[in-house]
Amino acid sequence: xxxxxxxxxxxxxxxxxxxxxxxxxxxxxxxxxxxxxxxxxxxxxxxxxxxxxxxxxxxxxxxxxxxxxxxxxxxxxxxxxxxxxxxxxxxxxxxxxxxxxxxxxxxxxxxxxxxxxxxxxxxxxxxxxxxxxxxxxxxxxxxxxxxxxxxxxxxxxxxxxxxxxxxxxxxxxxxxxxxxxxxxxxxxxxxxxxxxxxxxxxxxxxxxxxxxxxxxxxxxxxxxxxxxxxxxxxxx
Ligand SMILES: Nc1ncnc2c1ncn2[C@@H]1O[C@H](COP(=O)(O)OP(=O)(O)OP(=O)(O)O)[C@@H](O)[C@H]1O
Ligand SMILES: [Mg+2]
Numbered sequence: 267x268x269x270x271x272x273x274x275x276x277x278x279x280x281x282x283x284x285x286x287x288x289x290x291x292x293x294x295x296x297x298x299x300x301x302x303x304x305x306x307x308x309x310x311x312x313x314x315x316x317x318x319x320x321x322x323x324x325x326x327x328x329x330x331x332x333x334x335x336x337x338x339x340x341x342x343x344x345x346x347x348x349x350x351x352x353x354x355x356x357x358x359x360x361x362x363x364x365x366x367x368x369x370x371x372x373x374x375x376x377x378x379x380x381x382x383x384x385x386x387x388x389x390x391x392x393x394x395x396x397x398x399x400x401x402x403x404x405x406x407x408x409x410x411x412x413x414x415x416x417x418x419x420x421x422x423x424x425x426x427x428x429x430x431x432x433x434x435x436x437x438x439x440x441x442x443x444x445x446x447x448x449x450x451x452x453x454x455x456x457x458x459x460x461x462x463x464x465x466x467x468x469x470x471x472x473x474x475x476x477x478x479x480x481x482x483x484x485x486x487x488x489x490x491x492x493x494x495x496x497x498x499x500x501x502x
Pocket of ligand 2: 306307308
């Protein structure tokens with residue numbers, strides 16, 4: 267499991283994340299919800315080690331997160347971040363081959379993962395030649411190439427239409443595995459309601475609520491923070 271202890275992230279004179287502590291379990295999807303600017307992306311960037319934390323620590327299966335290699339953390343961004351000048355296949359094998367995996371083995375794995383996501387046959391296309399939903403599936407496929415035990419999604423459905431949101435949600439849900447910790451930052455609260463086990467609600471860098479999904483979305487929200495209640499009441 268992922269164990270975050272008193273994580274604080276400072277920028278300039280302020281704190282973007284304030285003393286966050288939570289656990290994200292394997293086999294579960296942990297959703298992170300909160301208003302714009304609450305620190306969700308910064309949290310993922312800290313967990314992916316794209317930016318250093320200011321204090322606190324993060325353990326993954328009892329090991330300091332810093333000891334994990336980049337290949338062990340899969341990060342899927344909001345806007346896909348595919349390389350436009352590379353084909354789908356080349357996008358997928360780039361990280362594995364630069365991690366020293368033989369090209370033939372990476373290509374074989376890429377075919378397998380693309381097939382799993384109904385993208386077989388798209389290997390030679392460029393990102394500009396496939397749809398938004400397909401791009402997001404490629405981005406997820408790419409993040410899985412090294413079988414990372416920790417997968418972080420930052421708004422993976424924000425560029426998608428409602429049907430695609432459902433489809434990508436089903437794919438994310440299908441990734442739940444006893445070997446994996448999945449963290450999903452999302453504005454789509456209905457998606458979180460459908461597929462997440464736990465919900466973390468952030469506001470101004472403070473973790474206000476950390477509850478089971480059923481509790482977060484229960485009709486009786488009186489146990490939640492006032493801020494989460496207001497956030498939820500603005501949805502319908
Ligand atoms: N490198 C940085 N330096 C200074 N401030 C930053 C930096 N990165 C983010 N911030 C600030 O930290 C706060 C949290 O930003 P973050 O991108 O994590 O929010 P978010 O919850 O992902 O928002 P959104 O829902 O809009 O994506 C914002 O006020 C932002 O302006
Ligand atoms: Mg963000």
